[in-house]
Amino acid sequence: MYRGAAVNLTLVTPEKAIKLAANDFFRHHLSKDGKKLTLLREMLAGCGAGTCQVIVTTPMEMLKIQLQDAGRIAAQKKLMAAQAQLSSSSAAGAAEPVVEARPTATQITRELLRSKGIAGLYKGLGATLLRDVPFSIVYFPLFANLNKLGQKDPSVKAPFYVSFLSGCVAGSTAAVAVNPCDVIKTRLQSLQRGVNEDTYSGILDCTKKIWQKEGPTAFLKGAYCRALVIAPLFGIAQVVYFIGIAEFLLDMLPKHRA
Secondary structure (H helix, E strand, C coil): CCCCHHHHHHHHHHHHHHHHHHHHHHHHHHCCCCCCCCHHHHHHHHHHHHHHHHHHHHHHHHHHHHHHHHHHHHHHHHHHHHHHHHHCCCCCCCCCCCCCCCCCHHHHHHHHHHHHHHHHHHCCHHHHHHHHHHHHHHHHHHHHHHHHCCCCCCCCCCCHHHHHHHHHHHHHHHHHHCHHHHHHHHHHHCCCCCCCCCCCCCHHHHHHHHHHHHCHHHHHCCHHHHHHHHHHHHHHHHHHHHHCHHHHHHHHCCCCCC
């Protein structure tokens, strides 16, 4: 159940840092005229943040999916070997099934870099952009407007619990909205295929095969679980970011005198 957790724990912090900082950067530059940001400009800032974060998101998702697939494929092979042994007429002296060692994230990274170079870690970049850009376009404007509801004064930050709840609601909403893109991205980044599983040549081919063979409901697979994960993740991230922990840590660093 926790295959790929180490990769997530290692890379989720820089991913969220890039996403939140990039959004603030674009919002700042889009509001230089001193006017309140329009919804369109808020969406443009989110689009920029989503584009920047794929630098970390794509290899993180790639490694996580390979680790999870390794466990799934190994279980499938084990089941097939057991069924073959039961159906075999010459059960006497049957050899024990060979248990393959599951690869680690480091081994997968080395193999991808050796065989495909840095591009191997960025397989599915287009599909990741297709998911993360719309997510940020939905998430950041929704969070900003929900968070404003808890501000008694525009010049004062909303209480931390308002930021937390706003992050949870905005995160879960955006996660469900882009779940079809996440399903497509996951299928494209899966390098190992199980028995009778399709292979895909690109985003359109993947979308077509899923629609024809599994129906439209397949695009919502895992939406509920994804929303449950994303909601607290973004709630906590926004609280940490809004409290200003990053600024506090930077202030603790020794400043260079001119």
